[in-house]
Amino acid sequence: MLQAIDLTKSYGAQTALQPLNLEVKPGEIFCLLGANGAGKTTTINLFLNFIEPTGGRALINGLDVVANPLETKKHIAYIPEQVSLYRNLTGFENLDYFATLANGAAVDRGLLLGYLREVDLPAGAEERRVSTYSKGMRQKIVIAIAMAKQAKALLLDEPTSGLDPKASNEFSQLIRKLAGQGTAILMATHDLFRAKEDGSRVGIMRQGTLKQVLNTDEFGHADLERIYLEHMHD
Amino acid sequence: MILHIAKKEMLEMRQDGRFQIAAAIVMTLLCVSLGIGWQQYVSINRQHEQARAETRDQWLTQGKKNPHSAAHYGVYAFKPKSPLSLVDRGADNYTGVAVWLEAHKQNEFKYKPARDANTLARFGDLTASSVLQLLIPLLVILMSFSAFAGEREQGTLRLVLSMGVPRPTLAMGKALGIAGGLGMLLVPAAIVGSAALVLASDTGSFVANLPRLGWMTLSYLLYFVAFIGISLTVSALAKSARLALVCLLGFWIFNGLAAPRIFSDLSRTVYRTPSSFAFSQRMDADLKKGFDENGLKKKLLAQYKVATIEELPINYAGISLKAGEDHGNEIYDKQYGELWDTFEAQNRLQQQGGLVAPLMAIRSVSMGLSGTDFAQFRDFSVAAEKYRRLFIDVLNADITRAPKTETAHMGDDKLWASVPAFEYSSPDVGIVLSQQTWSLGLLALWALLASLAAGWAATQRLRAE
Numbered sequence: 001m002l003q004a005i006d007l008t009k010s011y012g013a014q015t016a017l018q019p020l021n022l023e024v025k026p027g028e029i030f031c032l033l034g035a036n037g038a039g040k041t042t043t044i045n046l047f048l049n050f051i052e053p054t055g056g057r058a059l060i061n062g063l064d065v066v067a068n069p070l071e072t073k074k075h076i077a078y079i080p081e082q083v084s085l086y087r088n089l090t091g092f093e094n095l096d097y098f099a100t101l102a103n104g105a106a107v108d109r110g111l112l113l114g115y116l117r118e119v120d121l122p123a124g125a126e127e128r129r130v131s132t133y134s135k136g137m138r139q140k141i142v143i144a145i146a147m148a149k150q151a152k153a154l155l156l157d158e159p160t161s162g163l164d165p166k167a168s169n170e171f172s173q174l175i176r177k178l179a180g181q182g183t184a185i186l187m188a189t190h191d192l193f194r195a196k197e198d199g200s201r202v203g204i205m206r207q208g209t210l211k212q213v214l215n216t217d218e219f220g221h222a223d224l225e226r227i228y229l230e231h232m233h234d
Numbered sequence: 235m236i237l238h239i240a241k242k243e244m245l246e247m248r249q250d251g252r253f254q255i256a257a258a259i260v261m262t263l264l265c266v267s268l269g270i271g272w273q274q275y276v277s278i279n280r281q282h283e284q285a286r287a288e289t290r291d292q293w294l295t296q297g298k299k300n301p302h303s304a305a306h307y308g309v310y311a312f313k314p315k316s317p318l319s320l321v322d323r324g325a326d327n328y329t330g331v332a333v334w335l336e337a338h339k340q341n342e343f344k345y346k347p348a349r350d351a352n353t354l355a356r357f358g359d360l361t362a363s364s365v366l367q368l369l370i371p372l373l374v375i376l377m378s379f380s381a382f383a384g385e386r387e388q389g390t391l392r393l394v395l396s397m398g399v400p401r402p403t404l405a406m407g408k409a410l411g412i413a414g415g416l417g418m419l420l421v422p423a424a425i426v427g428s429a430a431l432v433l434a435s436d437t438g439s440f441v442a443n444l445p446r447l448g449w450m451t452l453s454y455l456l457y458f459v460a461f462i463g464i465s466l467t468v469s470a471l472a473k474s475a476r477l478a479l480v481c482l483l484g485f486w487i488f489n490g491l492a493a494p495r496i497f498s499d500l501s502r503t504v505y506r507t508p509s510s511f512a513f514s515q516r517m518d519a520d521l522k523k524g525f526d527e528n529g530l531k532k533k534l535l536a537q538y539k540v541a542t543i544e545e546l547p548i549n550y551a552g553i554s555l556k557a558g559e560d561h562g563n564e565i566y567d568k569q570y571g572e573l574w575d576t577f578e579a580q581n582r583l584q585q586q587g588g589l590v591a592p593l594m595a596i597r598s599v600s601m602g603l604s605g606t607d608f609a610q611f612r613d614f615s616v617a618a619e620k621y622r623r624l625f626i627d628v629l630n631a632d633i634t635r636a637p638k639t640e641t642a643h644m645g646d647d648k649l650w651a652s653v654p655a656f657e658y659s660s661p662d663v664g665i666v667l668s669q670q671t672w673s674l675g676l677l678a679l680w681a682l683l684a685s686l687a688a689g690w691a692a693t694q695r696l697r698a699e
Contacts, residue, residue, distance in 0.1 A: 050392065072398075078393065082389045083389075084390045084392075086242075089245060089249065093242075093245065097242045101239070101394065
């Protein structure tokens with residue numbers, strides 16, 4: 001579903017991403033682990049075509065994102081680290097706006113309210129302005145947008161940073177549910193615990209290079225932390 | 235889709251307290267200025283109407299007197315005010331709207347409010363035109379500086395672009411949203427303005443002014459489109475919303491405050507006009523030279539084949555007065571002609587300012603369509619002067635015909651009535667448009683280029699971060 005082939009990005013002499021090769025299949029949750037500046041967000045931005053690669057290709061559903069900037073976006077949903085919505089609009093108005101943008105036509109109100117129930121937004125909150133929302137609530141709106149879009153792939157950038165443990169747990173359940181429905185998920189994170197819990201596979205990145213890819217069911221939490229730290233030290 | 239984006243933009247505006255306050259202030263100012271304009275127009279028009287009737291009445295009933303005394307008695311002529319002058323008072327405050335027509339002299343215009351105003355007046359009158367030309371663009375800037383730059387800072391732009399929205403659609407939606415927000419404010423104001431126009435004019439003149447009103451509406455719309463385009467372009471290009479705002483305010487100051495000043499100073503430096511004092515001195519000097527009275531006498535004696543003036547079959551006093559008038563007229567034509575040509579050259583130079591500041595273009599068009607620009611002042615002055623010459627001619631011809639035996643020749647009501655009343659109608663909208671072709675063209679060009687620039691910036695240069 002998501003595929004990077006020798007994907008490279010450099011700014012002048014500085015390389016942000018060494019040739020990267022990875023593939024995320026439908027129903028799979030791939031977690032990119034690494035410190036700040038490891039190239040995680042760069043990878044996501046390349047898939048979104050917000051920045052142009054200096055080499056290689058990023059494919060969504062088999063289509064090159066540079067050649068098909070609009071077509072490829074139809075298949076993906078993106079949840080940024082700072083979940084930004086229109087503060088002066090209500091949760092529902094935000095959902096309605098983005099869902100219409102994504103689908104090119106208005107989406108039935110009942111359907112949208114159904115998505116809000118599915119992401120478990122507190123009842124009545126959808127009529128309040130987003131400026132009163134917590135990050136977790138805003139994230140739920142964005143997931144509802146992804147559902148309304150019927151995205152086949154999800155790009156998540158540090159989704160759990162700044163969430164309290166309960167919100168973080170709710171979030172995990174939601175994305176696992178989406179993966180269960182066949183959504184391919186690429187998630188950049190600092191959170192080793194979440195990566196082990198949710199991820200099917202984990203990729204450890206450092207200074208623009210994907211150092212190692214692990215299957216999460218083959219090791220425990222402690223092993224992951226050890227391997228991660230080993231990569232950070234050398 | 236475009237409509238959906240526009241709807242959301244307008245929804246956000248409505249929820250935004252700052253926009254509400256700014257819009258309320260601008261709307262109030264616009265309505266108040268229209269109200270003031272209407273009240274002034276109605277009162278000045280009533281005064282003119284009254285004075286016009288009085289001056290004619292006084293003329294007709296001045297009783298028996300020497301026609302030359304009647305010529306000195308004179309009449310007043312008033313420049314008719316178009317109902318649209320309630321939107322734009324233009325140069326009227328400076329040129330004046332009334333002139334006294336009398337023997338020997340082409341007088342300067344009277345009733346120039348600018349002459350009585352204190353220095354505060356230099357900040358400008360509160361007229362609908364100043365609100366439309368200065369404050370609406372400011373509001374457009376406040377509404378649109380963050381359109382792209384602000385969404386980028388907030389992070390919502392990433393989300394919007396990740397939805398796969400075509401960028402031209404996004405730009406069109408934004409532009410339409412701003413236009414819609416502006417419409418929420420301008421449509422009610424336009425209704426108030428039209429109501430004021432209807433109240434201020436009888437049905438006939440309202441219908442007659444519809445083409446001017448239509449062109450004026452179109453011109454202002456072009457002006458606003460230009461500002462929306464410029465604002466969106468800057469918002470898409472600027473690194474931050476703050477920078478976009480600073481750039482746009484800079485342009486606003488240049489457009490609204492600096493450019494008019496620069497071009498007016500420039501035009502006065504390039505085309506110098508004499509001071510009022512120097513002008514009248516030069517005129518007096520020319521007039522003092524007088525006409526060649528001996529030459530005239532010789533010509534008359536030869537023409538009528540007589541030896542002395544007394545033997546002429548006509549009254550020499552009338553001929554001499556006419557010759558004096560003709561001589562004066564020649565000088566007036568030359569002096570006023572030169573002065574007014576200079577003013578027109580200055581105006582043409584100022585109109586070039588429309589190349590760098592759209593305000594210079596809309597100002598010219600707006601004044602022209604309101605009938606308050608210099609060209610229409612000149613048109614009226616020429617007509618009034620033509621009328622002055624006509625009525626003085628009628629009187630002098632009467633003196634020429636008078637029997638010489640009469641010791642004191644008197645004119646009577648019949649003579650006064652033989653001088654027609656002064657009638658003047660403002661130039662056709664077609665003539666105004668032909669005078670404003672350059673400025674109208676520039677406005678259209680600004681609107682077009684600004685829209686293209688916004689489209690280009692939003693599709694080619696808009697970065698998600």
